[in-house]
Amino acid sequence: xxxxxxxxxxxxxxxxxxxxxxxxxxxxxxxxxxxxxxxxxxxxxxxxxxxxxxxxxxxxxxxxxxxxxxxxxxxxxxxxxxxxxxxxxxxxxxxxxxxxxxxxxxxxxxxxxxxxxxxxxxxxxxxxxxxxxxxxxxxxxxxxxxxxxxxxxxxxxxxxxxxxxxxxxxxxxxxxxxxxxxxxxxxxxxxxxxxxxxxxxxx
Ligand SMILES: N[C@@H](CCC(=O)N[C@@H](CS)C(=O)NCC(=O)O)C(=O)O
Numbered sequence: 001x002x003x004x005x006x007x008x009x010x011x012x013x014x015x016x017x018x019x020x021x022x023x024x025x026x027x028x029x030x031x032x033x034x035x036x037x038x039x040x041x042x043x044x045x046x047x048x049x050x051x052x053x054x055x056x057x058x059x060x061x062x063x064x065x066x067x068x069x070x071x072x073x074x075x076x077x078x079x080x081x082x083x084x085x086x087x088x089x090x091x092x093x094x095x096x097x098x099x100x101x102x103x104x105x106x107x108x109x110x111x112x113x114x115x116x117x118x119x120x121x122x123x124x125x126x127x128x129x130x131x132x133x134x135x136x137x138x139x140x141x142x143x144x145x146x147x148x149x150x151x152x153x154x155x156x157x158x159x160x161x162x163x164x165x166x167x168x169x170x171x172x173x174x175x176x177x178x179x180x181x182x183x184x185x186x187x188x189x190x191x192x193x194x195x196x197x198x199x200x201x202x203x
Contacts, residue, residue, distance in 0.1 A: 002026040004068075005043070006052030007033070008203050011065040014166040015053055016203050018072045020196035021082055021162070028203060066097045066163055073159040082159040089153055096152050096160040100167045103138040107131035108167065112174035132176065139181050142168075146183035150190065157191065165191035 004019070006012025007030045019026050031037040031052055038050040047054040047063040054063045055071070062068050070093065077083040084090050114128035142164070145152065152160040168188050171178055178185045191197065 001056075001058065003029055003056040005029045005031050005046070005054040005056070007031065008201065010052050012053035013169075013200060014065045014163065015055060015068040015072060016200040017162055017166060017197050018069045018082065018159070020199045020203075021194070022072065022076050024072070024076055066101055069159060069163055069166075070094070070097060073162075077159075082157075082162065084153060084158055084160075089158070092153050093158060093160040093163070097163040099138075099141075100164045103141075104135065104164075105167050107134040108170050108174060108176065111135070111176055112170050115175065116173060135176065139178070139184060142187075143181040143184045146187050151187070157194070161187075161191050165197075169197075 002019075002025060004012060004015055004026055006028075008016060008028075010033055012028075016028070018024075031043065033052060037043065038047075038052065043054075044050055046056065046061050049063060051063070053065055053068060054061065055068045057071075062071055073082040074090075084093055108131075110131040111128050114123045114125065114131075149155065151157050152164060165188055168178075168184075169192060170176075171188070178188060
């Protein structure tokens with residue numbers, strides 16, 4: 001039995017997207033980060049961080065959203081839909097997954113929080129402005145990397161695109177405009193138009 005803990009409107013969206021791409025059976029346990037769900041002792045026994053998502057795949061427990069997406073794709077993609085066929089391709093998938101978590105996730109989340117999510121009195125416009133500025137460098141890297149290819153590893157969508165696009169999907173709610181980066185903009189639209197992404201969003 002495969003269980004994913006976490007509401008869709010959280011980083012649980014990332015493994016949900018993978019499971020929809022691969023057509024995997026799963027049960028979603030919609031624990032919410034807004035409230036006390038994550039402090040329950042039985043949940044902390046699974047994920048001592050008290051965060052979502054967590055995957056329980058039979059008796060294997062795994063947390064960290066990107067570790068979960070990489071694991072699911074590595075283990076269950078039998079058709080080459082998501083998982084690269086070469087060791088170098090796998091290394092590139094790790095590269096892009098670590099990259100988006102270290103270079104993009106924190107400043108983009110900060111812009112989202114300080115412009116849209118936090119109550120007005122807790123927002124810091126100067127922090128949002130600074131972090132928006134920090135996104136220029138990684139967005140330029142993405143833009144240049146996509147100048148000669150439709151997807152990060154070449155001509156086909158892969159787990160590298162899914163992991164990067166899942167983070168970049170926060171651009172829309174954060175109202176971070178990407179049209180100055182046309183390759184990035186087109187690539188993001190292609191990734192987010194995938195039926196599995198839309199199905200995951202509705203889970
Ligand atoms: N690096 C972790 C971050 C997990 C995380 O911070 N999840 C948020 C929801 S998207 C959460 O559980 N927040 C609750 C809290 O921090 O108390 C991952 O990618 O899985």
